[in-house]
Amino acid sequence: MVNHWGALHAYGELLTRQPRPLAVLDVPDEGCAQALAWRVRILRRLAPVTVLAPEGACAAELLEAGAANVLDRTMPIEELAARLTADQRWAARDTSQDSRSQEQNPIPPRPLARQASQKVLLALVLADPRPWCCHELTCLLGSAEQPLTRAALRARMPRLEPHLGRLGLALRRTGRWGRFSYMVVPSTGPTSAVLGPLGAPRRAAHRFLPR
Known part of the structure; x- marks a missing residue:
C-alpha cells in the first residue's frame, strides 16, 4: 500500500494490525527531506520505520531519530526489495515479542468512534x-x-x-x-x-x- 503522509487509514493499519507492519517512509528527493528526522521520530511512535532516503541524506541523523534502517532509494530494485523484506521480517519478529509481553499486561480494548x-x-x-x-x-x-x-x-x-x-x-x-x-x-x-x-x-x- 502506498499512502500520502497524513492518510488516516494508513495510520489505522499501523496501529491496529498484528504483527505491526513496517512503515516505509519514501523520500523521493532532497526537496522532500526537510525536517525528515523530526518526521521519523514521530512516525516511529506508530511502527518501526525504514527510510528510503535520497542521495545526500544523513543516515546517522535518521538512525538517531529512531529509524530501524536507512536505505538508498536509488539502489537496484532487486537489492532494495530484499532489504525491505529483511526489515519486514525483523519488525514482525520484534513486535511478536512485544505482543507476548502485552499478554501478561493486557491493554484495555479500544473504544469505537464513528469518525x-x-x-x-x-x-x-x-x-x-x-x-x-x-x-x-x-x-x-x-x-x-x-x-x-x-x-x-x-x-x-x-x-x-x-x-x-x-x-x-x-x-x-x-x-x-x-x-x-x-x-x-x-x-x-x-x-x-x-x-x-x-x-x-x-x-x-x-x-x-x-x-
Missing part, C-alpha cells in the same frame, strides 16, 4: 503512554506540505473524552504558550457500571460494550 479522525486519535493516545506534543500531532495529522492547525487539533481532542470515559480514562492537557501536551490518565470521576447475570454490578472501566 475516522477520532478512531485514529484514540488509537494514538492509547497506543503510547508517553505524552503527545501538539506539534507532533499536528505534523502527523496534516499533509506533507501543511500541518494540521492547532485550532483544529484543540477542537478534536475534547471529543475523545466520552470514549475514553467508557474505559475509565481521561485526557489530560498540560503546557502553555502555544505548546501543549496530551496524555491519557486514569479517570478520577464516576464510572459507569454494567449489571452482571445475577444483578451484581461490575465496573466497566476497562471494558467497552459495542452497541
Whole structure:
C-alpha cells in the first residue's frame, strides 16, 4: 500500500494490525527531506520505520531519530526489495515479542468512534503512554506540505473524552504558550457500571460494550 503522509487509514493499519507492519517512509528527493528526522521520530511512535532516503541524506541523523534502517532509494530494485523484506521480517519478529509481553499486561480494548479522525486519535493516545506534543500531532495529522492547525487539533481532542470515559480514562492537557501536551490518565470521576447475570454490578472501566 502506498499512502500520502497524513492518510488516516494508513495510520489505522499501523496501529491496529498484528504483527505491526513496517512503515516505509519514501523520500523521493532532497526537496522532500526537510525536517525528515523530526518526521521519523514521530512516525516511529506508530511502527518501526525504514527510510528510503535520497542521495545526500544523513543516515546517522535518521538512525538517531529512531529509524530501524536507512536505505538508498536509488539502489537496484532487486537489492532494495530484499532489504525491505529483511526489515519486514525483523519488525514482525520484534513486535511478536512485544505482543507476548502485552499478554501478561493486557491493554484495555479500544473504544469505537464513528469518525475516522477520532478512531485514529484514540488509537494514538492509547497506543503510547508517553505524552503527545501538539506539534507532533499536528505534523502527523496534516499533509506533507501543511500541518494540521492547532485550532483544529484543540477542537478534536475534547471529543475523545466520552470514549475514553467508557474505559475509565481521561485526557489530560498540560503546557502553555502555544505548546501543549496530551496524555491519557486514569479517570478520577464516576464510572459507569454494567449489571452482571445475577444483578451484581461490575465496573466497566476497562471494558467497552459495542452497541
